[in-house]
Amino acid sequence: MPLLSIDQAPFQNSFADALRADPLRNLQPRQVPGYHYSPVTPTAVPDPRLLAWADEVGELLGLSRPPERGPAVDVLGGNLVTPSMKPFAARYGGHQFGSWAGQLGDGRALALGELPGTDGRSWEIQLKGAGPTPYSRRADGRAVLRSSVREFLCSEAMHHLGVPTTRALSLVATGDEVVRDMFYNGNARPEPGAVVARVAPSFVRFGNFQILAAHGEIEQLRELADFVIRGYYPELGAPAPEVYLRWFQEISRRTAVMVAHWMTVGFVHGVMNTDNMSILGLTIDYGPYGWLEPYDPDWTPNTTDFATHRYAFGQQPRVALWNLMMLAQALGPLVPDVQQLRPALDEYVAVFNLTRQQLTRRKLGLTAEQPDDAALLEALPAALAATQVDMTIFFRQLAQAVPALLAPGADEAGTLEPVLTAAAYSELGLDLQPLREWLTGYAARLRQEPAAPAEIRAGMLGANPKYVLRNYLAQQAIEAAEQGDLSVLHRLQQVLRRPFDEQPEHEELAARRPAWAASKPGCATLSCSS
Known part of the structure; x- marks a missing residue:
């Protein structure tokens, strides 16, 4: 079937049709007892412009990639509601940090409805940052570019890692500014606004x-x-x-x-x-x-x-x-x-x-169970914590080392020490001996595997990603996008679609966290502010 522009797509509305709607139609913050959701309309923005698009999600929904501006981006930015849509914000509560917070609800998200996927399922499309709803409390219902870039990238990165997740379809700049206090410390400032279109069979929560x-x-x-x-x-x-x-x-x-x-x-x-x-x-x-x-x-x-x-x-x-x-x-x-x-x-x-x-x-290449496996696996987290090596790099380097480790007459220490060196944060000054000791036991166990070394290595490389969305990488993409340079965002998006592949032209994106990122806001510390 030909792909459709989202402004031409026929939306379904199972949630809105089946459940109880708040009879009021205003966006004033209020309690909404007795109802499952409130019908809402997104609030228009000055200049919606497409910044990024997930082709695979678009194809799943039968949607064509839109141009930078136009009716499709008007939908994705909240400026256009088509006749088949019944937009709504859901009512929910929750425990926040262990304490009951009462009514919360979709304060800066609203669902447009559902589209049938090519996989036979229906997929709900939700705009995050499209304006106030009755659940916005004292907030404006908007989202800033930095948090929207992070959500867009991470939704898709997690999917390609094989982690159960919601998806992201698009990232749209709004053309306005949103005032946020990033660390709630009295330093509020205007930031560029954005809207993410996120996708899931349902966004119903506990x-x-x-x-x-x-x-x-x-x-x-x-x-x-x-x-x-x-x-x-x-x-x-x-x-x-x-x-x-x-x-x-x-x-x-x-x-x-x-x-x-x-x-x-x-x-x-x-x-x-x-x-x-x-x-x-x-x-x-x-x-x-x-x-x-x-x-x-x-x-x-x-x-x-x-x-x-x-x-x-x-x-x-x-x-x-x-x-x-x-x-x-x-x-x-x-x-x-x-x-x-x-x-x-x-x-x-x-x-x-x-x-x-x-x-x-799977990460360790262990397929045939042995009596001592449980003890080996149970000891690993403590060894990793004692040495604080880079988790992603450690497992990836370990996979690469398997053929040399299993070769006849292998120099075990000489093979494994580079794994530790590559993954260690030397500035932390931690003793790597606990992990050396664990690796000695692991090497002995690995030699009991019946599979060929190349087969073990291939299986481990398929279970241990080379590329993950490190916070400093996301922050670099955000800072570039705020200056109008989308190339960093687009490159990162493409690399994270194939996290288990070597991609040698992007080697620096697999690097250990640089020292400057250990304390930089957005890299080491974040808040709920968006």
Whole structure:
């Protein structure tokens, strides 16, 4: 079928058609009890201009790449609503940093509707930064270019790493300026505005159910659960108490798989509030995220989290379980006894541990299980933390070293020392001996593998990316884009589409974090400000 321009595409509106709409049509901040969403209209901007486009997402949606300006970009920037669209902002609540925050909702995002994908599924398109909604509270509903570049790049980078995630279709400059205080320290300044069109089968979150349960809106709770089950979990059967139990178990399983992927690529979400948890087990809401560079389980990129490190890298599995417990409480009215949901939480733990183990075994090239494998795998995180090597570079260099390591009469120390040297942050002055000792045991274990060295190496290279979206790379793309140079953004976008390939012409994008980036805002520290 020929590709369509988005302004000509026939939108569907299953969420808006099936669920309860706020009868008011104004954008004034307010509580919206009793309803699932508020109909809204995006607020026009002066000069929408296309900055970046994800060709693969466009093709998935049957959409053609638009020119820099025109009706399609008017849609993507919020200046044009076509007749088939029913734009809305969803109502939800959530626990933020462990405390109940009450009503939150889509304060700077709104859904245009859904388009049928070439994969047979429907995909919701949501504009982030398209103006105020009833859930904007004291904010303006806008987004700045720096956060929009980060969301656009990371959504697609995570997909190509194989991590369950929402997607991003486009990045559009708005032609206006948005005032933001990046670190909430009294230094507000105007920044260029932007809108990201992000894409997912659904953007329903844990918090959509929490707000309904918190207000005792049990019929609305059931309606939303039934909508999600029928639309996105049809294999579970028609909604019923026993199906709600199986559904929560599947949510728990998907969440476990997602977080296991985060942990094995070194991704730190940064703000795992319950309103930032997808009911489909997708990574959602790319705000103050980061990648581990020095391997530090206690690292968080989020300045708001510096006091407690609640959302630090090493805490993510535990926090996801806590968030599932909060969702279980919200779903309690749908089942005879809320304790019936507890086995799903045990399932989360089991699936997370198994998935992380399987993914780590792939990273290490271990296929045939041996009795001592569990101890070897369990010792690895502590060895990495003690030495704080660059996680991405360490695993990639280890894969490259396998043929030499397994060669007859190999110089084990001479082969492995360059792996450590390449991955170590020498300025940290840390002792690499704990990881040397672990590598000695790993080398002995690897020699028990039945596969040929070249086969092991190929499998490891396919599991250990060379390129990830390091914060300093994203910041370089942002700074260039703010000066009107999109080449850095476009280059990074293309390289991250093939994170496991060597791409020698882009070698410098796989480099260890430079010393200057260790403390630079946007590289080492971020906030929720966007």
